[in-house]
Amino acid sequence: MEWPTAFRQLLSDLKATYSNSDDWKLTNAFGPIYRDIHHDLNAQCFSFVRDEFESYLLEEWVAPLANRNRYLSHQAVENHLWVPVQVGAKATGLTRAAVVTLCQRGLIDHREVQRGSRLLRVVHLGQLQEASSHRQSAVTLEGASKILNLSGTRVRQLLSAGLLEFFGEHKVGRSPWLIARDSLTELVSSEVRQASGSGLVTISFVAKHYLPAGGGLVELIQAIKTGALQAYRCDQDEPAALGAWLMRPTDLTSWMEERFQGSNLEFSGLSVPKAAVILGIKEEVAYACVRLGLLESISTKIGRCTQQRIAPKAIETFRRKYILGPEIATYLGMSPRDSLRHLWDIRFRPVAGPTLVSAYCRQYVWSRSKKLLDYLTWRLAHHSDAEALQACAESG
Structure with missing residues (x-):
């Protein structure tokens, strides 16, 4: 009656009753019915029962199947998608460390069982194959730096914040950073208007001269995506690298003062040489303006030295007054x-x-x-x- 729905429901109820998350044995998960189906109902007329049982396993059994199982067909074992890490790594050409990292980062489904001092892990082979195909088209950290037109340090900050998807882990087996191309494309998918007016600066320039060395770029990108800051591009028809996006210095100044006030990021202002670059003047001229009080500065202790630091607001004030x-x-x-x-x-x-x-x-x-x-x-x-x-x- 109600075949095969009622039969599948019976198997699910048995699995829920007998199955243990620490046990991956079919005999323990389904009880005596597992032997009954394959031993007592082994006649040819009951093959439809065995076929339906195997179909259920392919869809619902989230654990490995033994290659030497004497009850299941070879096709069922071969088509089962939940496999040990070593098997998945061999099937996709990945290293075991890379597969483990994909599991740890939640990019593929997996299950773990602790057996004494050993940790057994199985993965979904279909998802692993898909992740592997994306990994083949991934780019290195240096390649991502060129594509985004940003320094390697800034790209690492985007990676740490989760704005870029990566494969591999530099702490495991010295495997390199491999960054997914899709995440690079998605990062620059925000609506960016065509540039209008003059005096705009690129995000690459902002990251080098405006933002704190320890961070700030992630917050800047998030502000652009949420509409708190407006970015521009030179040519609307051509895709622009993230570092080539343009911004107004006045917008940056007000945003930075609000964003980094009381922030954990250490931002005591810009050095005089960096302020000179932004103003388009020589360092000697910038130091003279600081000495004469034309360019406001703050004495800040950095390490054992005391330096003159220039706030972004002071740069805009200088441009407005002189x-x-x-x-x-x-x-x-x-x-x-x-x-x-x-x-x-x-x-x-x-x-x-x-x-x-x-x-x-x-x-x-x-x-x-x-x-x-x-x-x-x-x-x-x-x-x-x-x-x-x-x-x-x-x-x-």
């Missing part, structure tokens, strides 16, 4: 030397520069006052109109 010679030269359409003479003649004085004894600096720095900006904007428009008229005259 303007340097190259930018002024662009406005005026002159060389930096001619720009100095021109502004000096119309009574605009720099706050620091090579000729100022009390405020010596290798580069001229002006206060970004409203009066100076209005004049530079007017000069830029006048210079552009003059160039347009000259081009028209030359063309005809």
Whole structure:
């Protein structure tokens, strides 16, 4: 009656009653019925019972089957997917250490039984074969670093946070990091707008000069994925590496101050050379600006030394309050030397520069006052109109 549903339910009830998680023997799991099916009902007319029992085992028996089982057919034993680790490793061409790592990371289903001092482990062969095919297309840590356009240290931080899927374990048998390509693709699957405006910096640059060495990149990526920060790309049609995504420094400054305030990450600000890179000036100029108080710094004890550290907010404040010679030269359409003479003649004085004894600096720095900006904007428009008229005259 109700064949084969009732028969399968009977087997499930027997297994639930007799089976022990520490015992993988069929005779103990199903009781006397196991011998009855294969010994007392061994006539050809009862083959459908044995076939259904084997079909049940293939679907529900989460344990290995002995290769020398005298009751089960050779096909049932061969098709059974739950196998010992050594068998799964041999079938897929993986090392035992790699299979164990896949189990420990929860990437494949497995069961464990402690037999005295031995730990017996079985794995699902179908899932192991699928994981093996993904592993064959995986890339090394160096390859992932090139694909993402990030340093190896930053890639390791993404691995530790679980943002990247990997195979193998560097502590087991010295097997290399192998990172799944699918996880690399998924990491850059966020919606990224096309870049607009200027003054943007890449995430690779941010990771090198803005973020703490011990972390910060994971939080940055999560902020982009949740929409707390906006990232951009140069060309909307072309896939961009994660490190090539662009961000606005002003957005980063406010986010970092909020995110790392009271954080366990040690972030005491940027060094003066790194701040110089962000500002696009030489180190000597940055140190002079710190000495003159134009670029605000904080004295921080690092190890046994005391260093001057620059907060991201101080960099944005410097950009907002001061303007340097190259930018002024662009406005005026002159060389930096001619720009100095021109502004000096119309009574605009720099706050620091090579000729100022009390405020010596290798580069001229002006206060970004409203009066100076209005004049530079007017000069830029006048210079552009003059160039347009000259081009028209030359063309005809």
